[in-house]
Structures are given as structure tokens and as C-alpha cells.
Amino acid sequence: RATSEKCFLQITGMTCASCVSTIERNLQKEDGIVSVLVALMAGKAEIKYKPEFIQPLEIAQLIQNLGFEATIIEDHAETEGNVELLITGMTCASCVHNIESKLMRTNGVFYASVALATCKAHIQFDPEITGPRDIIKIIEEIGFHASVARRVPNAHNLDHKKEIQQWRKSFLCSLLFGIPVLILMIYMLIPAGEHRGTMVLEQNLIPGLSILNLLFFVLCTFVQFLGGWYFYVQAYKSLKHKTANMDVLIVLATTIAYVYSCVILMVAIIEKAEKSPVTFFDTPPMLFVFIALGRWLEHIAKSKTSEALAKLISLQATEATVVTVGPDHSIIREEQVAVELVQRGDIVKVVPGGKFPVDGKVIEGSSMADESLITGEAMPVTKKPGSTVIAGSINAHGSVLVNATHVGNDTTLAQIVKLVEEAQMSKAPIQQLADKFSGYFVPFIIIISTVTLIVWITIGFINFDVIQKYFPVSNFIKSWILVLGYLLVLLTYLLCVGFDVATWQI
CATH class of the missing domain: 3.30.70.100 (Alpha-Beta Plaits)
Structure with a gap:
């Protein structure tokens, strides 16, 4: 033969x-x-x-x-069958070896890998010869307990509620103190006139500290440590893993702006300056407001996309009734099993109102199937012996027996989910370019800012007259403070370029 x-x-x-x-x-x-x-x-x-x-x-x-x-x-x-199992009862590497060796000696099993730390096993097999139920039975015969690692929609990294709540809180906190900062910034744009110096906010409370700078300091402090808290957390995690992302650059720019403004204000107070200095307290609130808003909207968009994917996954039936039939298709025995344990060639019974757990062909009975959730077909489709059924569709009326032809990841519904996931993971060429560019962007910004600072320090020690030429103030300390201020402007400007990169990625 x-x-x-x-x-x-x-x-x-x-x-x-x-x-x-x-x-x-x-x-x-x-x-x-x-x-x-x-x-x-x-x-x-x-x-x-x-x-x-x-x-x-x-x-x-x-x-x-x-x-x-x-x-x-x-x-x-x-094209091979794949299954991931949770195995309990393992205590050492010897248990792992026993399970792997037993499975590899089983006909139809191509590959078996067991991890003791996670208690999981990944197995590849020929669905024509064996299946998940047979594999679980083999593992239990040697003294361990095994079950399929189910794919729960809520545990599919699809829940963005926590991130949405975090960035919403960060945005609202930054906005609460950012709006007064914006009003004060508009006030600063009022053209200077004869009476500008006599305006209330320009007056000094103490020498070197004006009412305007005091308000800026209070508002910026709240934004820096409340609205910007999550940025600090993300930056810390990035640095902990020896990488630098946009959060590091954001924290670096806003922290330098805040610290620089505090230092220059303290110097003015100590020297009892007649006029309060120009500070950068307005920079962190504005940056945090717009970035937090962008992060909030980004996670809302991700949540909506993930919600659609979770709904697709939830269409899958969780259990199936596997039956043993006689020569005349009479039911001899019924067994309720998890849908992940249905094997190719199994006969599945579907009652009225139930979901078809697998793709297959009707071998007994007739009914109408609602396939609108899968195909978009509004009218129920007639199902009779020889008709194909789709996993996830609903059996309207009449019990039918179905011969499973596509199970697990091979069903139409599973393939739709896979295509949606691949579409989410795929990147356009411009996004790939932006991702590659952003990997070098943050280190480049830090390096160029540091080099600029070193160059100005070197010039200052060689010939201080050059510093006074570009920063015409009489005091030595004031000159270097101005140098640091312009470096901060450079860093903030380059940070805005980084926002353009982030826009490409979105």
C-alpha cells in the first residue's frame, strides 16, 4: 500500500x-x-x-x-501544531529532563522545551498524529499536572487603563498650574513702556526677588514634582537599564531649567540686586502640559485599538463538547473540554445558542448559523451535512455535530486576530527611520550640550574677554550664569526637535 x-x-x-x-x-x-x-x-x-x-x-x-x-x-x-502548557509538581532539573525526554519519545512530537522557573512547556507536534489532550495525558501519567496556558483577553497586554489614568492625572496637574504660568507669560509679553517698572508684578518683595518670579517659582515647583513625577519614574527605569530615551531628555531639560532658575534667583537675592533676573521657570510647566497631553491621547488611541482586538479574542468559545459517536452517528459519550484541548478530527456537538468552538464540517444535523460577527453577513446561513462552520459564529437553532478541521491557532478567528496583531506591530518606512534616529538622538543631544559647555569653559579660562564680549555683564559669576542659560536654551530647542521625531513615530 x-x-x-x-x-x-x-x-x-x-x-x-x-x-x-x-x-x-x-x-x-x-x-x-x-x-x-x-x-x-x-x-x-x-x-x-x-x-x-x-x-x-x-x-x-x-x-x-x-x-x-x-x-x-x-x-x-x-504549519506544525503548537501548544503552551502550565506544569505543576516540578521540583528540580531532573523533573524537566523526565518530561522533555518522555515527550520527545512520543510519536508526533517534534519539539519539547520545559522551563522550571516559569513552570511552562512549549511543544510542537503533528496535529494529524497527536494533540494537546494526548500530550497532557502523557505528562500526567509520569506524575505531574498539566493544563493549557490560556490566552485571556484581559491579560493580553491590552489593558491601558492604568497608563491612561496616570497620564491624565499628570496632564491635569500640569494644566492646573500651567494655565497661571501661561497667563504670566502673556503678561511678560506686554511691551516695555515708561511705567513697566512700576507694575505690581515687577516690584521686588525683597531685593532680587520680584512677585513675578516668586509666582513662577511656586507654580513651577508644583508642576516639576507633581505633574512631572511619572516622567522621572520612566527616566529612572530607562537609566537603570543603561539606556536613554525621550523621558531622560525631558527630565534633563526641565530639571536643568528649574535648577538654573533657582540658582540665578538665589544669586540675585544674595547680591541684593535691584532688578530680579530673567528665569526659565515658565519652561517646565509648558513642556509637561503638552507632553503629558500627548502621552494621554496616545494611550487612549492604543486602548481603543486594543479594545477591538480584545473583543475579537472574546468571540472565541471557552469550552467545547467533544463526543464519541457510533457507526450511525449516534452519540455514545460526551465530554466537556477547554477549547484549547480540541484536536483535529474530534467530533464536537454544538447546541442551539452556542458558539462553534472550531472550524469544521457538519456531519449530522441542520441549523442556521449567525456569522455576522466574523463575516459581516447579516442573514443567518443554512448549515447542513457537508457545510463548513466558522469558529466564533453562533448556532441559531438545532443541534449539530461538527468534525473539527481547523483548531487552535489555525481557526479563521485566530487568523483574523493574528492579522490584526501583525498590522499593529508593523511599521511604515518613515516610522522605522524615526525609531532608528531616536535611538541615537538622546545621546547626541547630551554630548553636543556637554561639548558646548566645555568649549565655553575653555574659552573663558583662555581669554575671559571673549565671554564678556558675547555676555556683556561686569560680574564674573553673572557671565557664567548667562553661559549656562544659553546652553539651557540650546538643550530646550533640541528637545523640541525631539518632539518632531516623536510625531513621526505616532
Whole structure:
């Protein structure tokens, strides 16, 4: 008797279930074709054939003759069954070795890796020979307990509520104290006139400290340590892992602006200056307001996208009724199992109002299926023996028995989720360029600012007259304070360039 082999084809050009039916029906008419399974969303076909009668290239040509493009998949890794299990009862490396060696000796298991620290096992297998239920049974036979590591929507890194709340709090706090700062900034733009010096906010409370600078100091302090708290946390985490991101640059610029303004104000008070100096207390509040707003809106957008993905995942049934049937399709035994444990070839019973747990073909009974959540079809679709059903669709009325053809990650619903995830993870060329650029941007800004400071210090020690030429003040300390002030302006300007980079990434 001729032995059968298996090949996998990538098929493009399929648009609906009718295309799948056309390919399966026509291929099964050919000599040497044992079975055909076509996945619409994945665009793949799994074909068992007898090499004495037909070869994969000939099968691909037959599909092309039907009007589709077909290529042979050389790497079968993606077409193998995969399952992740949680294993309890392991105490040492010997337990890990026992499980791995037992599984690797099992027919149909290609790969088994067990991690003692996480109590998880990743297993690749041939779904035609074995499945998750059989693997769990083997593990339990040697004295351990195993269960499928379920994919819970809420634990799918899709919940952004905490981040939204954090950045909302940061934005509102920054805005609360930022609006008065903005009003004071507008006040500072009033053209200087004869009576400008006599205006209330310009008057000194004590020599060197005006009412305006005192208000700036109080408002900026609240923003710096309340509204900017999460920026400091993120910057600390980044530096802890020996990396520098935009949070580091934001914290660096705002902290320098705040500290510089405090220092220059203290110098003016100590020297009892007649006029209060120009400070940069207005810089941190404005930066924190706009950046926190951007982060808040960004996480809201992520949350909406993730919510759509979570709803897709929630369409999947959680349990399935696997039955054992007799020769006349009479039910001998029923068993409730997790949907992850359904194996290819299982007979699944679906009652009225229940969800179809897997893709398959009806072998007994007739009903109407609501596939609107999957296909968008408004009217229920008639299902009778030989009809295909889609995982996640709802059985309207009438119990049916379904032969599982696509299970786990091979179902149409799982493939839709996978495509959405891949779309979220994919990046446009301009975004890839921005990501690459931003990796070098922060170190570059810090280096260029440090080099600028060193150059001015060197010039000052060699010839201080140059410093006084560009910063014409009589006092030595005041000259260096002005140098630091202009360096801060440079750093803040380059930080704004960084915001443009962040805009490209969004």
C-alpha cells in the first residue's frame, strides 16, 4: 500500500469560502490526493498525497489552473501544531529532563522545551498524529499536572487603563498650574513702556526677588514634582537599564531649567540686586502640559485599538463538547473540554445558542448559523451535512455535530486576530527611520550640550574677554550664569526637535 506524505502550499487570490470549496472539491477529484484542508485567512493549504501518483509541484499547478497563485512552503515550522502548557509538581532539573525526554519519545512530537522557573512547556507536534489532550495525558501519567496556558483577553497586554489614568492625572496637574504660568507669560509679553517698572508684578518683595518670579517659582515647583513625577519614574527605569530615551531628555531639560532658575534667583537675592533676573521657570510647566497631553491621547488611541482586538479574542468559545459517536452517528459519550484541548478530527456537538468552538464540517444535523460577527453577513446561513462552520459564529437553532478541521491557532478567528496583531506591530518606512534616529538622538543631544559647555569653559579660562564680549555683564559669576542659560536654551530647542521625531513615530 502506498504511503502518503504531506505538503503545505501558500495560496493567494482567495476571497471567500466559495474559493476554499472550489480548491478542495477539485483537488479531491485528482488521483493520489488523500485529503485537502484549506485555511482562508491564513492563505494556506495542507494536502496529504501519495507521491507515487502526484507531486507537490503538480498540485500547485492544479491550483494555478483554477485561477489562484500557489507556492510550496519549504519551512513547515509555521504549519506544525503548537501548544503552551502550565506544569505543576516540578521540583528540580531532573523533573524537566523526565518530561522533555518522555515527550520527545512520543510519536508526533517534534519539539519539547520545559522551563522550571516559569513552570511552562512549549511543544510542537503533528496535529494529524497527536494533540494537546494526548500530550497532557502523557505528562500526567509520569506524575505531574498539566493544563493549557490560556490566552485571556484581559491579560493580553491590552489593558491601558492604568497608563491612561496616570497620564491624565499628570496632564491635569500640569494644566492646573500651567494655565497661571501661561497667563504670566502673556503678561511678560506686554511691551516695555515708561511705567513697566512700576507694575505690581515687577516690584521686588525683597531685593532680587520680584512677585513675578516668586509666582513662577511656586507654580513651577508644583508642576516639576507633581505633574512631572511619572516622567522621572520612566527616566529612572530607562537609566537603570543603561539606556536613554525621550523621558531622560525631558527630565534633563526641565530639571536643568528649574535648577538654573533657582540658582540665578538665589544669586540675585544674595547680591541684593535691584532688578530680579530673567528665569526659565515658565519652561517646565509648558513642556509637561503638552507632553503629558500627548502621552494621554496616545494611550487612549492604543486602548481603543486594543479594545477591538480584545473583543475579537472574546468571540472565541471557552469550552467545547467533544463526543464519541457510533457507526450511525449516534452519540455514545460526551465530554466537556477547554477549547484549547480540541484536536483535529474530534467530533464536537454544538447546541442551539452556542458558539462553534472550531472550524469544521457538519456531519449530522441542520441549523442556521449567525456569522455576522466574523463575516459581516447579516442573514443567518443554512448549515447542513457537508457545510463548513466558522469558529466564533453562533448556532441559531438545532443541534449539530461538527468534525473539527481547523483548531487552535489555525481557526479563521485566530487568523483574523493574528492579522490584526501583525498590522499593529508593523511599521511604515518613515516610522522605522524615526525609531532608528531616536535611538541615537538622546545621546547626541547630551554630548553636543556637554561639548558646548566645555568649549565655553575653555574659552573663558583662555581669554575671559571673549565671554564678556558675547555676555556683556561686569560680574564674573553673572557671565557664567548667562553661559549656562544659553546652553539651557540650546538643550530646550533640541528637545523640541525631539518632539518632531516623536510625531513621526505616532
